[in-house]
Amino acid sequence: MRLNESTAVSTARALLVPYEARHVLTYHGWMQDPAILEATASDRLTLEEEYENQQSWRSSHDKLTFIICQPLSSPATAERVQAGVADAPDRMIGDVNLFLYPHEEDFAEDGDEMPSKVGEERVDCVGEVDIMIADQEHRGKGLGRAVVQAFLQYIWRHADDITDEYALDKGLIGRPKLRHLMAKIGQQNVRSVALFKSLGFEQVGEVNYFGEVTLVLRDLGEFATKEVPEAYKELTYQRDEETQNGQPGEQQ
Structure with missing residues (x-):
């Protein structure tokens, strides 16, 4: 999505930044791990394909993603994030994503608003959330919960x-309703299910055919x-060419 291309989310536990080409080499390295490929139900891509995939994430209006990084040194006072510093490769931890899909269930539920339509087609949406903590050092410490929160x-x-961005891309009339959020998780991944x-x-x-359970937040x-995360702030993600008056962004 374009929505978050200049936005970082900072909390006491983590920093979320938009997925940039600068992150692809590290991300590609993560995706060489067979365990991560299996856990994320992903295919192994070439580096060139990974760069193309990153561009797709930025331009697609039904996908929202952040790269998870270590928290800023002073999250409560930070006003912006300097790209390439706070999200340097050695500070990257994983990613968190949202996928939007058309809502396919019966719309005639009590209290529901009328869905947006293209012609007579009903097009409300649902969102699927997933998270990957690639760095094993940061697993099992409650970070995943803090990031999803x-x-x-x-x-x-x-x-x-x-x-609105989803509707614009799909040519919808009016704003679709985000009905609920869901997560599809392999039944053996007890930590993620518990999270x-x-x-x-x-x-x-x-459990579905693929061995997954579906969890829903309505x-x-x-x-x-x-559940407002500690020190939650939305900051400007400032690229080099956007630095003003010679003032650097938050360093770490």
Whole structure:
């Protein structure tokens, strides 16, 4: 998505930055790990394909992604993030993503607003959330929960902007409703299942053909108003050419 191309999200536990070409080499290195490929249900790509994939993430209006980095040294006072410094390769940890899909269930639910339409086609959407902590040093320490918590906060605060960009790309009339968020997780990945359940996601249905469970968060607003991450701030992601008056951004 274009929405977050100049935005970083900072909390006491992590920094989220837009996925840039500068991150691809490190990301590609992560994706050579067979365990990560299996856990993320991903195909192994060439480096050239990975660069193309990064461009697709930036231009597609139904995908939102951040690279997870170590937190800033002074998250409470930071006002901007200098690209290439706070998100240098040795500070990168993983990524967190949102995929938007058309909502395919019955729309005739009590209290629902009328969905947006293209002609007579119903086109409300749902969002799928996933996270990858690639650096093993940072696993099992509660970081994944803190990152998803921050990501959900960002989605809630920008839900209208997210669905407006989605609608513009699809040529929809009016703003589609983001019905709910979901996560699809391999049933053997008990840590991830527990992580999303701790954030209020509930399992629906049985294990699917691919061995995945589906977890759903139906009321994002209720969650986001109760669970605001410590030192949550949205900062300007400042690239080199955007530095003004010779003033550097936050260094770490």
